[in-house]
Amino acid sequence: MRSQFSLLQQSQQSALYHNSLALPRHEYRVVALMRALGALSRGELAQHLGYSRATITGLAKTLIDGGILQEIAGTQSTGGRRPRLLDFNPQFAYVVGVDMGATSVDVGLADFRGDLLLRHQEPIDVRDGPEPVLDRVIAITQDLIGRCGVEPARVLSMGIGVPGPVDFVNGVLSVPPIMPGWERYPIRQKIQQTFPHMTVVVDNDVNMMALGELRAGVGRGVDNFIYVKVGTGIGAGIVVGGEIYRGSTGSAGDIGHIQADRNGPVCHCGNIGCIEAMASGSALARQAMQAAQSGRSPILAQYLASGVQQLTAEHVGSAAHAGDKVAMELIMTSGTLIGEVLAGVVNFFNPSLILIGGGVANIGTQFLATIRRGVLSRSLPLSTQHLRIDYSPMGEDAGVTGAVALALEYLFVIKS
Amino acid sequence: MRSQFSLLQQSQQSALYHNSLALPRHEYRVVALMRALGALSRGELAQHLGYSRATITGLAKTLIDGGILQEIAGTQSTGGRRPRLLDFNPQFAYVVGVDMGATSVDVGLADFRGDLLLRHQEPIDVRDGPEPVLDRVIAITQDLIGRCGVEPARVLSMGIGVPGPVDFVNGVLSVPPIMPGWERYPIRQKIQQTFPHMTVVVDNDVNMMALGELRAGVGRGVDNFIYVKVGTGIGAGIVVGGEIYRGSTGSAGDIGHIQADRNGPVCHCGNIGCIEAMASGSALARQAMQAAQSGRSPILAQYLASGVQQLTAEHVGSAAHAGDKVAMELIMTSGTLIGEVLAGVVNFFNPSLILIGGGVANIGTQFLATIRRGVLSRSLPLSTQHLRIDYSPMGEDAGVTGAVALALEYLFVIKS
Numbered sequence: 001m002r003s004q005f006s007l008l009q010q011s012q013q014s015a016l017y018h019n020s021l022a023l024p025r026h027e028y029r030v031v032a033l034m035r036a037l038g039a040l041s042r043g044e045l046a047q048h049l050g051y052s053r054a055t056i057t058g059l060a061k062t063l064i065d066g067g068i069l070q071e072i073a074g075t076q077s078t079g080g081r082r083p084r085l086l087d088f089n090p091q092f093a094y095v096v097g098v099d100m101g102a103t104s105v106d107v108g109l110a111d112f113r114g115d116l117l118l119r120h121q122e123p124i125d126v127r128d129g130p131e132p133v134l135d136r137v138i139a140i141t142q143d144l145i146g147r148c149g150v151e152p153a154r155v156l157s158m159g160i161g162v163p164g165p166v167d168f169v170n171g172v173l174s175v176p177p178i179m180p181g182w183e184r185y186p187i188r189q190k191i192q193q194t195f196p197h198m199t200v201v202v203d204n205d206v207n208m209m210a211l212g213e214l215r216a217g218v219g220r221g222v223d224n225f226i227y228v229k230v231g232t233g234i235g236a237g238i239v240v241g242g243e244i245y246r247g248s249t250g251s252a253g254d255i256g257h258i259q260a261d262r263n264g265p266v267c268h269c270g271n272i273g274c275i276e277a278m279a280s281g282s283a284l285a286r287q288a289m290q291a292a293q294s295g296r297s298p299i300l301a302q303y304l305a306s307g308v309q310q311l312t313a314e315h316v317g318s319a320a321h322a323g324d325k326v327a328m329e330l331i332m333t334s335g336t337l338i339g340e341v342l343a344g345v346v347n348f349f350n351p352s353l354i355l356i357g358g359g360v361a362n363i364g365t366q367f368l369a370t371i372r373r374g375v376l377s378r379s380l381p382l383s384t385q386h387l388r389i390d391y392s393p394m395g396e397d398a399g400v401t402g403a404v405a406l407a408l409e410y411l412f413v414i415k416s
Numbered sequence: 417m418r419s420q421f422s423l424l425q426q427s428q429q430s431a432l433y434h435n436s437l438a439l440p441r442h443e444y445r446v447v448a449l450m451r452a453l454g455a456l457s458r459g460e461l462a463q464h465l466g467y468s469r470a471t472i473t474g475l476a477k478t479l480i481d482g483g484i485l486q487e488i489a490g491t492q493s494t495g496g497r498r499p500r501l502l503d504f505n506p507q508f509a510y511v512v513g514v515d516m517g518a519t520s521v522d523v524g525l526a527d528f529r530g531d532l533l534l535r536h537q538e539p540i541d542v543r544d545g546p547e548p549v550l551d552r553v554i555a556i557t558q559d560l561i562g563r564c565g566v567e568p569a570r571v572l573s574m575g576i577g578v579p580g581p582v583d584f585v586n587g588v589l590s591v592p593p594i595m596p597g598w599e600r601y602p603i604r605q606k607i608q609q610t611f612p613h614m615t616v617v618v619d620n621d622v623n624m625m626a627l628g629e630l631r632a633g634v635g636r637g638v639d640n641f642i643y644v645k646v647g648t649g650i651g652a653g654i655v656v657g658g659e660i661y662r663g664s665t666g667s668a669g670d671i672g673h674i675q676a677d678r679n680g681p682v683c684h685c686g687n688i689g690c691i692e693a694m695a696s697g698s699a700l701a702r703q704a705m706q707a708a709q710s711g712r713s714p715i716l717a718q719y720l721a722s723g724v725q726q727l728t729a730e731h732v733g734s735a736a737h738a739g740d741k742v743a744m745e746l747i748m749t750s751g752t753l754i755g756e757v758l759a760g761v762v763n764f765f766n767p768s769l770i771l772i773g774g775g776v777a778n779i780g781t782q783f784l785a786t787i788r789r790g791v792l793s794r795s796l797p798l799s800t801q802h803l804r805i806d807y808s809p810m811g812e813d814a815g816v817t818g819a820v821a822l823a824l825e826y827l828f829v830i831k832s
Contacts, residue, residue, distance in 0.1 A: 252766035381591070382666075
């Protein structure tokens with residue numbers, strides 16, 4: 001209770017809330033609850049928020065009159081009488097969700113209910129630096145707004161996921177090893193030069209994916225879970241009590257440099273045996289090149305011979321699928337190591353759900369099976385008895401969905 | 417917001433709140449905020465809770481009239497005028513805090529402000545089973561109440577810390593490997609046979625220590641921190657957003673079985689190289705016996721020769737202090753391993769504070785120094801730049817202080 005309000009009070013001073021719309025506290029709580037749970041009846045709102053039915057009726061009227069909510073017919077018929085539900089008015093505002101990877105950017109325009117109107121994905125290279133990359137994000141956004149025929153002034157916020165640790169309040173990257181030129185670059189200000197009325201929220205890409213599953217996927221209603229992205233690197237988004245947990249300096253979930261093997265290879269961070277150096281997509285790609293060049297894996301060697309310049313984790317997946325034993329071994333070793341590291345996380349954090357996403361989640365079911373075995377072999381039974389480990393059902397959509405959810409979440413601020 | 421209220425609604429049905437006093441929601445929020453922050457002025461309450469000054473004046477009057485709060489003079493003089501603060505009325509109620517270890521029990525009787533009136537510690541053996549041990553707890557409690565001259569009917573709640581994973585809502589131990597006979601034993605009901613009007617809250621001992629530092633120690637106002645107990649076993653209490661985080665099945669913080677070395681010894685849990693098997697107080701004791709018996713450590717051998725039956729971690733500490741190289745090595749190896757495991761926890765959780773407590777925290781500063789080095793050597797700089805690692809200043813008092821805080825926290829329930 002305390003921390004929730006102290007957080008808001010602290011953040012309200014910050015640039016993060018500069019453009020947010022101020023709502024009185026009770027109206028704000030109604031909106032926040034509906035973001036978490038979806039459309040609700042007045043009775044459900046009263047029950048969850050501990051307000052009287054009369055109070056809720058008044059709050060609902062204010063929010064409907066303000067164009068924020070609308071009434072819809074519920075789907076469940078109770079004795080012939082359909083309950084009326086409150087839902088967001090999709091036309092009240094529009095938001096932009098941006099999922100920025102190291103090599104591509106995915107931009108979506110969504111309505112106030114969070115439904116995507118239009119989406120555009122294209123290759124980029126974050127190593128080009130922030131100016132050209134963000135200029136593309138801005139151009140794509142303008143294009144999407146134009147094509148949807150949405151009034152630009154009603155596009156009120158943008159959520160941006162970036163592949164690195166983020167100073168959340170200031171909206172800047174802290175120490176992005178794969179993103180030269182981005183460190184402490186003022187992303188928010190850059191976007192606001194073109195869209196001065198927008199609230200701009202920057203977050204780590206994996207937090208965004210976790211938020212996507214939390215607000216619109218299998219994470220809805222789950223109190224404590226982890227989203228693990230296995231791509232070029234390895235990272236996790238953490239949900240505690242139905243909210244993204246960012247830690248004391250915004251680096252929570254940075255599991256890629258947990259030691260998997262004290263006799264392992266040297267990682268680019270300088271330490272020995274980091275899980276990222278042994279089991280990520282780039283580690284699999286490196287191991288695949290070695291297996292192909294040494295002739296240990298005939299199928300991977302064949303890919304190289306057929307003109308593939310650089311083998312990827314996907315190649316390992318298809319080689320394993322085609323019966324290549326070495327490729328299968330690479331996948332199982334990677335899955336086992338990730339499982340063992342996650343076992344430590346499970347012992348510490350005791351989540352009820354782990355979702356695996358990122359590019360390497362596409363290489364087949366064997367990878368997931370070995371992760372599960374790795375976790376179970378090293379965790380305490382009490383921690384795993386109700387634990388579910390699955391691929392993220394949203395997969396590649398989790399990032400942009402989460403970015404939209406983040407944009408919606410920071411649209412409002414409590415009137416103080 | 418959502419999870420907080422759904423938790424309360426769920427729990428209010430449960431036996432946990434059976435005897436709690438019902439407070440209206442707004443009064444409840446005032447009390448909860450003051451438990452977290454201590455005595456506050458009306459202006460501070462209004463600011464933190466987002467209520468008008470008039471609302472706070474009314475709530476304060478209700479709570480003062482009800483005997484829950486009282487007015488005290490603030491210490492800080494502002495231009496000659498002393499601010500009046502609201503504080504808890506110490507005589508409104510009394511609570512009992514019980515810190516149960518494997519071999520001793522510590523019982524304290526405290527007033528409504530949380531100040532200890534009297535405290536009693538004595539040896540027990542939890543392996544005797546719940547009936548005789550809890551009978552002693554009850555007898556000690558009755559004795560403390562009698563000696564303090566407190567009206568028994570005003571002793572309204574009891575917090576009990578137990579050394580094992582707890583099913584928090586039901587107040588029972590889940591799988592206590594060191595406590596035969598305790599599994600799912602109804603501790604709450606047993607206490608309520610003698611004290612039928614008491615709220616009884618059972619929690620894991622390390623959670624309790626974390627709560628002690630959170631409510632009354634260096635953890636006050638710290639959003640995210642970890643309390644690590646290094647005793648016979650190794651475990652952690654986790655604070656997220658100013659509240660104890662228990663995980664999905666109550667086993668969060670169970671770090672003793674995280675793998676420290678894949679080539680390490682077999683642990684009593686059946687796995688290989690658990691940190692508890694390599695670096696706990698019992699591991700140090702075992703390593704000390706080997707070092708003494710093999711003659712590698714002359715000072716430890718001398719302790720054995722002088723009639724000590726079983727060497728302990730304390731003996732290792734004093735041998736190291738006396739210049740014994742092997743004893744110093746044992747301490748440094750233990751500290752390094754704990755530090756390396758905590759590095760993984762730091763990368764995942766990004767706390768701003770780690771407090772080390774438990775019996776092994778008494779063996780000298782070298783142990784803390786090597787833990788710090790272990791964490792720093794394996795964590796990312798972003799995670800450690802604002803991280804403080806210290807011995808728990810409360811030390812052996814953390815358990816009973818936390819038990820009192822827990823008892824106070826569950827005294828009230830929101831009137832629904």
